Amino acid sequence: MNPYSQSEYLTILTHAPADEVKALAESVLPALGEVSVLKNRTGLVMLPYTDSAGGAIFHLGEILVSEAHIKLTNGVQGFALVTGRDLVFALGIAVLDATLQMQTHHIDIITEFLDKQAAQQQSDDDRLLLQVEATRVEMETF
DSSP: OOOSOHHHHHHHHHHSOHHHHHHHHHHHGGGGOOEEEEEEEEEEEEEEEEOTTTOOEEEEEEEEEEEEEEEETTSOEEEEEEESSOHHHHHHHHHHHHHHHHTSSSHHHHHHHHHHHHHHHHHHHHHHHHHHHTTOOOGGGO
């Protein structure tokens, strides 16, 4: 059983190394049967931002994204949206999304990958926060 919600595992996968996600998707693909690619394209989306002072939402600009939407013969669909123009990365995530929704094939392998990536991403975030904290200036002691 997959311990992650769809939102959680898609977030982890979009932040994981693209080559590792592609390799994992390639390994589970044969067990899925026929896969129909409904969308596989790049496009621009507006990047929203919330002003920290007033709370107003505005758009910083546009970012390039790759989108994938697949459908398996049993009707299960997989989706992905990643920043950049790596269409194969988006397709790989969509394949893993569909696989996880089926809850049958390769769940243990994918969950192990997600656990490893979640731990690595948390470690990277913690290290970055420590580096940012080291640059904090206390204005009262200045």
